[in-house]
Amino acid sequence: MARYKGSLCRLCRRESLKLFLKGDRCYSDKCAFERKGYAPGEHGQARERRKKYSDYGVQLREKQKLKRMFGLLEKQFRGYYVKADRQKGVTGTNLLVLLERRLDNIIFRMGFASSKGEARQLVRHNHFLVNGGKVNIPSYLIKSGDEVQVREKSRKMARILDSMETVARRGVPQWLELDKDNFKGIVKMFPTREELTMPIQEQLVVELYSK
Numbered sequence: 001m002a003r004y005k006g007s008l009c010r011l012c013r014r015e016s017l018k019l020f021l022k023g024d025r026c027y028s029d030k031c032a033f034e035r036k037g038y039a040p041g042e043h044g045q046a047r048e049r050r051k052k053y054s055d056y057g058v059q060l061r062e063k064q065k066l067k068r069m070f071g072l073l074e075k076q077f078r079g080y081y082v083k084a085d086r087q088k089g090v091t092g093t094n095l096l097v098l099l100e101r102r103l104d105n106i107i108f109r110m111g112f113a114s115s116k117g118e119a120r121q122l123v124r125h126n127h128f129l130v131n132g133g134k135v136n137i138p139s140y141l142i143k144s145g146d147e148v149q150v151r152e153k154s155r156k157m158a159r160i161l162d163s164m165e166t167v168a169r170r171g172v173p174q175w176l177e178l179d180k181d182n183f184k185g186i187v188k189m190f191p192t193r194e195e196l197t198m199p200i201q202e203q204l205v206v207e208l209y210s211k
Contacts, residue, residue, distance in 0.1 A: 059208035067198050072098050081209050092202030093193045104138035110178050110185040111167025127154040149184035
């Protein structure tokens with residue numbers, strides 16, 4: 001499956017927003033966005049000073065920002081939009097909720113991984129169970145009431161233990177319930193738009209795809 005293999009820090013700098021794609025490094029002094037808070041490239045600083053977007057440019061940047069937050073390429077991201085558009089309710093909110101329901105995102109939100117990229121890798125390597133059954137598909141959509149659990153053999157992994165130690169810094173969303181002692185969590189309900197605090201104007205994404 002195709003995936004982005006370039007520098008993750010360049011993505012944050014390109015979107016002028018810290019996307020927290022590298023886990024604990026994003027909270028440290030080593031964060032490239034903190035050290036170089038301007039667009040990447042030889043003329044990044046000059047481009048930042050004269051930056052002015054058209055309406056289409058603003059919509060495009062918002063779509064790119066959301067897509068990169070969840071580590072998706074265009075074809076997969078557009079598939080989520082089509083699915084959200086077919087559902088009842090507000091298309092933009094439907095899109096955000098669908099992305100939040102991805103298994104790799106749920107694992108990151110619960111604190112079993114320090115980033116969505118790490119969560120994706122752990123899922124592919126069969127370290128998690130959903131309702132007692134093995135699931136190794138990062139894009140698997142979790143349902144309300146589902147239980148996500150670290151496999152017994154994986155509970156001593158340093159990466160998972162380290163992530164669980166630092167989960168207090170990020171916090172666990174109210175729509176999730178975490179049982180740290182038993183290495184599991186439950187999706188109590190789907191999040192409302194008010195509970196999704198990501199700095200995204202999803203209506204701009206809808207307008208872009210509606211053209």
